[in-house]
Each structure stands twice: as C-alpha cells, then as structure tokens.
Amino acid sequence: MFELIHENKSARAGKLKTAHGTVETPCFMPVATKASVKTLSSSEILDIDVQALISNAFVLYLKPGVDVIEKAGGLHSFMKWGRTIFTDSGGFQILKEEFAPEVKDKGVTFRSPFDETRHLFTPEKCVGVQEALGSDVAMVLDDCPPYGDGHDRMKTSVMRTTDWAKRAKDAHKNKKQLLFSIVQGGTFRDLREKSARDLVDIGFDGYGIGGLSIGEPKDKMLEVLAYTLPLLPRARPRYLMGVGSPVELIRSISLGTDIFDSAFPTRNARHNSVYTWQGSYNITRGKYKTDFSSLEEGCTCYACENYTKAYIRHLMIVYETLGMRLVTIHNLHFLRKLMKKARAAIEENRFSKFESEFSKMHAG
Amino acid sequence: MFELIHENKSARAGKLKTAHGTVETPCFMPVATKASVKTLSSSEILDIDVQALISNAFVLYLKPGVDVIEKAGGLHSFMKWGRTIFTDSGGFQILKEEFAPEVKDKGVTFRSPFDETRHLFTPEKCVGVQEALGSDVAMVLDDCPPYGDGHDRMKTSVMRTTDWAKRAKDAHKNKKQLLFSIVQGGTFRDLREKSARDLVDIGFDGYGIGGLSIGEPKDKMLEVLAYTLPLLPRARPRYLMGVGSPVELIRSISLGTDIFDSAFPTRNARHNSVYTWQGSYNITRGKYKTDFSSLEEGCTCYACENYTKAYIRHLMIVYETLGMRLVTIHNLHFLRKLMKKARAAIEENRFSKFESEFSKMHAG
Numbered sequence: 001m002f003e004l005i006h007e008n009k010s011a012r013a014g015k016l017k018t019a020h021g022t023v024e025t026p027c028f029m030p031v032a033t034k035a036s037v038k039t040l041s042s043s044e045i046l047d048i049d050v051q052a053l054i055s056n057a058f059v060l061y062l063k064p065g066v067d068v069i070e071k072a073g074g075l076h077s078f079m080k081w082g083r084t085i086f087t088d089s090g091g092f093q094i095l096k097e098e099f100a101p102e103v104k105d106k107g108v109t110f111r112s113p114f115d116e117t118r119h120l121f122t123p124e125k126c127v128g129v130q131e132a133l134g135s136d137v138a139m140v141l142d143d144c145p146p147y148g149d150g151h152d153r154m155k156t157s158v159m160r161t162t163d164w165a166k167r168a169k170d171a172h173k174n175k176k177q178l179l180f181s182i183v184q185g186g187t188f189r190d191l192r193e194k195s196a197r198d199l200v201d202i203g204f205d206g207y208g209i210g211g212l213s214i215g216e217p218k219d220k221m222l223e224v225l226a227y228t229l230p231l232l233p234r235a236r237p238r239y240l241m242g243v244g245s246p247v248e249l250i251r252s253i254s255l256g257t258d259i260f261d262s263a264f265p266t267r268n269a270r271h272n273s274v275y276t277w278q279g280s281y282n283i284t285r286g287k288y289k290t291d292f293s294s295l296e297e298g299c300t301c302y303a304c305e306n307y308t309k310a311y312i313r314h315l316m317i318v319y320e321t322l323g324m325r326l327v328t329i330h331n332l333h334f335l336r337k338l339m340k341k342a343r344a345a346i347e348e349n350r351f352s353k354f355e356s357e358f359s360k361m362h363a364g
Numbered sequence: 365m366f367e368l369i370h371e372n373k374s375a376r377a378g379k380l381k382t383a384h385g386t387v388e389t390p391c392f393m394p395v396a397t398k399a400s401v402k403t404l405s406s407s408e409i410l411d412i413d414v415q416a417l418i419s420n421a422f423v424l425y426l427k428p429g430v431d432v433i434e435k436a437g438g439l440h441s442f443m444k445w446g447r448t449i450f451t452d453s454g455g456f457q458i459l460k461e462e463f464a465p466e467v468k469d470k471g472v473t474f475r476s477p478f479d480e481t482r483h484l485f486t487p488e489k490c491v492g493v494q495e496a497l498g499s500d501v502a503m504v505l506d507d508c509p510p511y512g513d514g515h516d517r518m519k520t521s522v523m524r525t526t527d528w529a530k531r532a533k534d535a536h537k538n539k540k541q542l543l544f545s546i547v548q549g550g551t552f553r554d555l556r557e558k559s560a561r562d563l564v565d566i567g568f569d570g571y572g573i574g575g576l577s578i579g580e581p582k583d584k585m586l587e588v589l590a591y592t593l594p595l596l597p598r599a600r601p602r603y604l605m606g607v608g609s610p611v612e613l614i615r616s617i618s619l620g621t622d623i624f625d626s627a628f629p630t631r632n633a634r635h636n637s638v639y640t641w642q643g644s645y646n647i648t649r650g651k652y653k654t655d656f657s658s659l660e661e662g663c664t665c666y667a668c669e670n671y672t673k674a675y676i677r678h679l680m681i682v683y684e685t686l687g688m689r690l691v692t693i694h695n696l697h698f699l700r701k702l703m704k705k706a707r708a709a710i711e712e713n714r715f716s717k718f719e720s721e722f723s724k725m726h727a728g
Contacts, residue, residue, distance in 0.1 A: 035675070036684040043670070064653065064678040071654045072674060080670055289428065290435045306407070306444055310436060311399070314428040320400040321685050 001178060001205060002237045006347045010229070010256040013346040016206075016237050018084045018136035019176045020076060021051065025237065025258040026342050028249060028335045029054045029086060030266060034063070035079045037332075038266055039325040042080045047302060048333045051083055054261045057129045057138075058090020058121065062112065066132045074134030086261070087135035088241070089126045091142035091182070092210070103143055105160060123164035124171040131174045139208055140168040142182040147215035154186040157211075162198040169202060178205035180239060186211055187220055189227055196231035206237040206259075213242040213262070222251055229256040246275060246338060247362055253342050254355050265335055269327035272316050275334040279362050283327065288313045295326075301333035302326075365542065365569060366601045370711045374593070374620040377710040380570075380601050382448045382500035383540045384440060385415065389601065389622040390706050392613060392699045393418045393450060394630060398427070399443045401696075402630055403689040406444045411666060412697045415447055418625045421493045421502075422454020422485065426476065430496045438498030450625070451499035452605070453490045455506035455546070456574070467507055469524060487528035488535040495538045503572055504532035506546040511579035518550040521575075526562040533566060542569035544603060550575055551584055553591055560595035570601040570623075577606040577626070586615055593620040610639060610702055611726055617706050618719050629699055633691035636680050639698040643726050647691065652677045659690075665697035666690075 003015045016023040030037045030045065033056045037045055045053065055075060060066065072078035075085055091108075095101050099110035107122030123141045130138035141164050143157040165181040172179050181204040185191030199207065209228055212221045225240065232238050237258045243249060244262025252260070265275065272284045276296040283295070294304035295312065303312070303326035315323025345354035370377045380387040394401045394409065397420045401409055409417065419439060424430065436442035439449055455472075459465050463474035471486030487505045494502035505528050507521040529545040536543050545568040549555030563571065573592055576585045589604065596602050601622045607613060608626025616624070629639065637644045640660040647659070658668035659676065667676070667690035679687025709718035 034678075034682045034684055036679055036686050039685050041670075041686055041689070063682055064674070068654055068674060068678070072656055072672070078672075078675055078678075080675070290432055292436055306405075308436070308442075310428070310432060311442055311444070314398075314432070315400055318398045318427055320398055321403050321688075322400050322405055324685075325405070 002235065004235060008346045008349050008351040009254070011254050011342075011346045011351040012256055012258055013343045014237065014258055016084075016259070018052075018178065020082060020084045020136050023051045023084050023259075024339075024343060026249075026253045026339050027052060027259050028244065028265075028339055029259065029261040030332055031261055031263045032079065033059050033263070035060060035069075035075065037328075038270065039321060039328045040332075044302070044329060045081070045332070046083070048329065048336055050332065050336065052086060052136075052259075053081065053084075054086040054088055055133075055135070056090050056093060057087045057126060057133060058094050060087075060133060061090070061121075061129050062114065066129050070132045076134060084137070085135045086137040087130045087133055087139065088261075089130070089139045089141040090121070091139075092144045092241075094121060095144060095146075103160075105163070107141070107164075123168040127168045127171045127179075131172070131177060135177065137178045137180055137206070138172070140165045140179065140181045140204075142184060142210050144182075144184060144211050144214075145186070147186070147211075149186065151188055151191070154184070154188055154191050157184050157186075158191050158195040158198075162195065162202070165199055165204070166202050169204070180204055180206040180208050182208040182210040182241070183228060183232075184211045187216055187224055189224075192224060192228045193231060196228055200231070200233060204236070206239060207232045208239045208241050209257075210241050212240065213248075218248065221248075222255065225252055225255050225257065244335070246335070247359055249335070249338065250342060250355050250358050253346075254351060265331045266328050269331045270324040272327070273331075274327055275331045277358075277361060283309060283313050284316050295330050296334070299330065299333065301330050303330045366599065368599060372710040372713050372715040373618070375618050375706075375710045375715040376620055376622055377707045378601065378622055380448075380623070382416075382542065384446060384448045384500050387415045387448050387623075388703075388707060390613075390617045390703050391416060391623050392608065392629075392703055393623065393625040394696055395625055395627045396443065397423050397627070399424060399433075399439065401692075402634065403685060403692050408666070408693060409445070409696070410447070412693065412700055414696065414700065416450060416500075416623075417445065417448075418450040418452055419497075419499065420454050420457060421451045421490060421497060422458050424451075424497060425454070425485075425493050426478065430493050434496045440498060448501070449499045450501040451494045451497055451503065452625075453494070453503045453505040454485070455503075456508045456605075458485060459508060459510075467524075469527070471505070471528075487532040491532050491535045491543075495536070495541060499541065501542045501544055501570070502536070504529045504543065504545045506548060506574050508546075508548060508575050508578075509550070511550070511575075513550065515552055515555070518548070518552055518555050521548050521550075522555050522559040522562075525559065526566070529563055529568070530566050533568070544568055544570040544572050546572040546574040546605070547592060547596075548575045551580055551588055553588075556588060556592045557595060560592055564595070564597060568600070570603060571596045572603045572605050573621075574605050576604065577612075582612065585612075586619065589616055589619050589621065608699070610699070611723055613699070613702065614706060614719050614722050617710075618715060629695045630692050633695045634688040636691070637695075638691055639695045641722075641725060647673060647677050648680050659694050660698070663694065663697065665694050667694045
C-alpha cells in the first residue's frame with residue numbers, strides 16, 4: 001500500500017495507494033474541513049492536480065451530520081471528489097474552548113455549538129464515523145494538549161493516545177480504508193520516543209506526527225521531527241500534521257516526512273499572501289496597482305494564465321471573492337509544483353542542493 | 365447598430381451590435397459593479413453564454429481608479445471579458461447617503477469614502493470616465509431621486525437629466541461606444557412623457573428607463589413602463605434599469621423592453637434563493653438535507669451537472685463560498701435560458717401564451 005521508491009539521505013520519494021488512486025509523496029494535502037477546499041470547486045482542485053485532500057470527521061459529524069454523507073454514498077460522492085481523501089479524527093479541533101471539552105480515558109465529551117447538548121466522542125465512535133464517511137485514510141482519535149503544557153499532562157496524553165489508538169484499531173473493520181495513528185509527546189524527547197515505540201508496536205498503516213506546528217518555535221519543531229521520524233518504520237508513510245509553509249515543507253521532507261496538510265496556504269491566500277519561488281508577497285501593496293503581469297512569472301495556473309496582479313489586487317481590496325479564489329488556486333498550484341520538484345530532486349539524488357537553493361531563494 | 369428582428373404585439377426580438385459582439389435581445393445583464401460578477405470568474409460567465417454585463421463608472425472611478433483601468437487597456441482587458449460591457453453612469457449610486465451628495469445643475473458633488481475629499485462628477489466627466497473605461501455602451505449621468513419624492517423634485521430631475529444628457533452627447537467623442545440616455549419622471553405620467561420626448565428629440569443610440577424598481581409597487585412600475593415605452597423610437601433599444609425578477613422580466617418584455625440588469629438574481633443566490641421554472645426556493649430548507657438531486661431537474665448548468673441540493677445546502681449553511689458561487693451560476697444560467705425562450709416565443713408569435721404559462725407556473 002506504501003511503496004518507497006527512492007531515498008536520498010533521509011528524504012523519501014514514495015507512492016501511497018488508496019482505494020481512490022495513487023498519491024505520490026512527498027505530498028501536500030489542501031484542507032477541506034467542511035467538505036470544501038475554501039473558495040474552490042472540486043474541478044478546480046483537480047485542475048491543480050491535487051492527489052489527496054483532508055477533511056475532518058468531527059466537524060462533518062457536527063454538520064451536515066454523518067447520516068447525510070452516508071446517504072450520499074460517502075464523502076467522495078457528497079463533495080464530488082474522485083481522488084484520495086484523508087479524514088482527520090478531530091482530536092485537535094474538539095479541544096477548542098467553544099466545545100467545552102472534557103477529556104477522560106473513555107473519550108472526549110463536548111458541547112454541540114448548535115443545540116448545547118453534550119456528546120461523547122470515543123476512539124470507537126471516531127472510527128465508525130470515518131468508516132461511514134468512506135475516507136481512504138482514517139486518523140485515530142488522539143489527545144492533543146496545547147503547546148506549553150508540562151511533562152505530566154503530556155505523559156497522560158501519550159498514554160491515552162496509545163490506548164485510544166489500540167481501541168481504534170480493534171474497532172476498525174473497513175479493510176479498504178487505511179488507519180493511521182498519531183505520535184504525541186509535545187517537545188519532550190522521552191515522551192515522543194515512548195509514543196512512537198508504543199504505536200509502532202501496535203502497528204498501523206501509517207503514522208501521523210501530531211502536536212507540532214501549534215505554537216512552538218520552528219527550530220523546536222524540526223528538532224522534534226528529527227528525532228521522532230527515525231523511530232517510525234521505514235516502510236510506512238509519515239504524515240506531519242498542520243505544516244504548510246514552503247520552507248518548513250522542504251526542511252521536513254529532508255528529515256524524512258512524506259505527507260503534509262495545513263490550512264495556512266489557503267488561509268494566507270484569502271489574506272492576500274501570494275506564494276512564489278522568491279518568497280511570498282502581499283498582493284494589496286501599492287506597487288502592484290498598475291502591474292499587469294501575472295501573480296508569478298512563468299506560472300501556468302488558471303489565475304496566472306488569465307488575470308493580472310493589478311486586477312487581483314483590486315478584487316482583494318474591494319473584497320470580491322473571486323480574488324481569494326484566484327490566489328488560492330495559485331498557492332495550491334505552487335505547492336503542487338514544489339512537491340513535484342522535491343520528488344524529482346530526491347529521485348535524482350540532489351535533494352540537499354535543492355533544499356539549500358530553495359531556502360536561500362525563498363526568503364519569505 | 366440595433367436590428368429589430370421581429371415584433372409580436374409589443375414584445376420585440378432584436379440584435380444589438382457593439383464593438384465587442386452581438387447582444388441578442390431580450391437580454392438580461394448580470395451586474396459587475398466592481399469589475400467582477402460576484403463569486404464568478406469571467407470564464408464561468410462565458411460558460412453561461414452571457415452576452416453582455418454591466419459595470420459602474422462611478423464605482424470604478426473610486427476604486428481602482430480610471431487611470432488603472434485605462435493603463436490595463438480598458439475594462440475588457442482589465443477583467444478579461446471579451447464580450448459586450450455596458451457601464452452605468454453611477455447617477456443612481458452617487459446619491460447614496462454615504463457619499464454625502466449635493467446635486468446641482470453643474471453636476472453632483474460627493475465625498476469620497478476613502479479620503480473624505482469632495483469631488484465633482486459632471487455629465488462631461490462621466491462621459492470621459494466611460495470613454496477611458498472603453499465600455500461598449502455608456503449611460504449618461506442622470507438625476508435619480510428616491511421613490512416618493514414629489515412632483516416638483518421630479519420635474520427638476522427630468523429637466524436636469526435632459527440638460528445633462530445633452531451635455532453628455534456633446535462631450536461624447538468615441539464613435540465606437542454607444543451612448544444611451546435615461547428617462548426619468550418617477551411615477552408621474554406627464555413627467556415621463558416630457559422626459560421621453562425631450563431625450564428622443566436630442567437623439568441617442570438607446571434609451572434607459574430609470575427611476576423604477578426603487579421601491580414603488582410592482583403594478584405601478586408596469587403601469588409607468590406601459591405608457592413610457594411607446595414614446596420611444598421603435599428602432600432603438602430600450603433598457604429597463606434594475607429589474608431582474610423572472611416574472612417582472614417577462615411582463616416587461618411583453619410591454620416592449622429589450623434589455624435589463626439587476627443585482628437581485630446574483631444577490632438572491634448568495635442568500636440561498638434558487639430560481640426554477642416553478643418559482644424560487646430556499647436551498648437551506650430542512651427538506652433538502654438528504655435530497656441528492658440537482659438544484660433543478662434537467663438543468664445543464666455547471667452546478668446542476670456536478671453537485672446536489674444536499675451538498676449545496678450544506679455549503680450554504682456553513683458559509684462556504686463555493687455554495688454561493690454554484691447558486692449564482694444556476695440563477696444566471698436560468699435567466700439566460702429564460703431570455704432565449706422568450707425570444708423564441710416572440711419569433712414564433714406565441715409570446716402571450718408563453719407569458720401566461722410562465723406566470724402561472726412561476727409562483728415564486
């Protein structure tokens with residue numbers, strides 16, 4: 001199901017086969033939390049050649065409800081997306097204050113923001129939801145405390161996440177759906193090691209690295225990643241959750257990460273930030289007022305082939321949503337191209353050079 | 365430049381030839397006030413086979429500024445739209461309170477909402493702006509008081525609008541751009557008659573009917589239209605400004621109107637209202653929760669060919685902008701089809717039957 005095609009030092013090129021196609025790794029997944037990559041239609045995502053996207057079991061459980069998507073024939077059919085779908089468990093989202101969560105060993109109780117009723121989300125229920133959604137890759141429910149919590153709380157999180165992962169695996173019946181667990185442990189090396197070891201002992205189709213990119217310094221994130229990744233089995237895909245800035249993607253790939261997701265590239269797009277090989281820039285700056293070139297020279301995305309900086313700047317300034325859409329298309333196209341180039345560099349044993357050149361050029 | 369192809373009682377089928385193509389009438393124009401039909405790209409508007417859209421000289425003068433669009437090579441190039449563009453003068457918008465307008469015989473002074481400075485917009489300046497924008501049809505600056513103003517104020521509006529129209533015609537140099545004037549007079553028959561007569565005496569490429577659909581009862585609007593249209597030259601296009609509800613379109617066509625514009629069909633789309641042959645419905649209603657049929661049976665628009673009511677309902681409820689886009693596409697596609705059917709009915713001398721059947725069926 002995962003084929004490791006080539007290694008260049010720690011960097012890896014691979015292929016993840018799912019019930020809905022092949023995902024070439026390294027891979028960045030756009031986020032479709034509410035069953036839509038914000039501002040884009042599924043045909044636009046396909047035009048960008050996105051191979052996998054990620055939605056969210058907990059969020060879809062709240063709205064429109066699992067029954068709706070099940071009746072639609074699953075999430076692929078509901079949102080008209082024929083390629084691979086990951087679903088995050090929602091272990092991260094459920095801990096937001098608005099849900100008044102209480103984490104117990106049994107699961108997480110939370111308050112529905114829609115009718116104030118309290119619900120219990122267990123590892124078993126979370127698997128059941130994802131089986132009903134019919135995603136290609138399900139993530140186990142994890143306990144993800146905020147950055148800054150102490151060793152005791154983090155230790156509890158690791159023990160609980162392992163226990164929940166085991167219960168999730170026992171509950172998981174759909175053999176066409178892959179099941180990934182999530183390594184926790186905050187920034188504590190002993191806990192990351194324990195978490196990775198215990199999860200690998202249970203055995204999963206792939207491993208997420210959770211609890212990173214949630215407020216810790218970037219160097220700390222890379223440090224944790226550097227000592228965590230080697231603990232995971234070489235033959236299984238590794239998925240760093242929540243990372244999407246171009247430089248962090250490339251650095252994490254060099255450490256051995258295969259898969260990523262993040263809302264940042266699309267959120268940044270909606271807030272005027274345009275990704276390019278030379279770094280990002282704010283499209284609303286005055287210097288672009290009469291700049292009739294495309295967002296990025298040489299780019300072949302729909303936005304660049306059809307519209308100018310001056311027009312998109314105008315759209316953003318007057319809050320026309322077409323502007324947000326065009327920059328979103330551009331940023332996702334940029335990341336797809338970046339992943340393809342990274343993969344080629346790995347296959348041609350020149351990833352270090354690629355990484356250092358990219359980091360140098362990509363100041364933003 | 366306007367060819368009257370067929371008349372069926374008062375209803376007319378025609379062709380308006382502009383510098384950017386032929387507009388088949390009756391025609392409904394989507395509104396691109398800020399150089400974008402809200403939520404849509406220009407290729408999507410083209411897919412709907414829209415033949416003309418309308419933007420706004422005053423609004424574009426404020427942002428991004430005429431210089432920007434002139435440097436882009438005109439509005440067509442700026443917004444990447446190769447077919448016909450009308451520009452409204454902004455005579456209607458400029459009178460909004462936010463601009464603190466003062467209407468004098470010379471023109472309208474207003475306060476810029478961006479830098480608080482006061483500006484003067486004259487009929488001559490308004491022509492100059494529209495020539496710089498390079499629209500195919502320019503509308504003269506008019507004085508459009510709110511519905512409910514008395515005979516005295518309306519009389520002043522008529523005199524002033526005629527005077528401004530004359531000045532606009534004198535100032536207008538671009539022979540490739542058509543110039544339409546605007547009949548005012550509120551709901552006073554004597555004033556509508558005077559306005560129409562005086563403008564026709566000056567002579568324009570076409571005639572807008574302004575000051576309607578601004579709060580008066582619908583029957584009153586149709587009554588004014590019924591006695592105003594016969595005063596206009598048979599060989600010139602007649603454009604009812606601000607009308608877009610399906611039933612009003614068909615009734616106005618039966619009275620002899622050729623062209624329409626309105627923000628309602630697209631604004632309604634963003635507020636959940638879906639147009640169909642049986643009337644409109646609110647897509648967020650509970651009954652559509654697990655309705656996996658398209659927005660309208662048999663419709664061939666992009667939204668209907670790709671997505672279900674249940675999915676679009678979900679998108680609307682969680683405020684994903686893709687939902688607004690899909691309903692906008694559907695509503696504009698519906699209106700384009702409606703205009704084609706109306707035209708065919710006129711050409712086949714069965715418009716009355718078409719009108720009565722449509723009105724009966726189209727309850728909403």
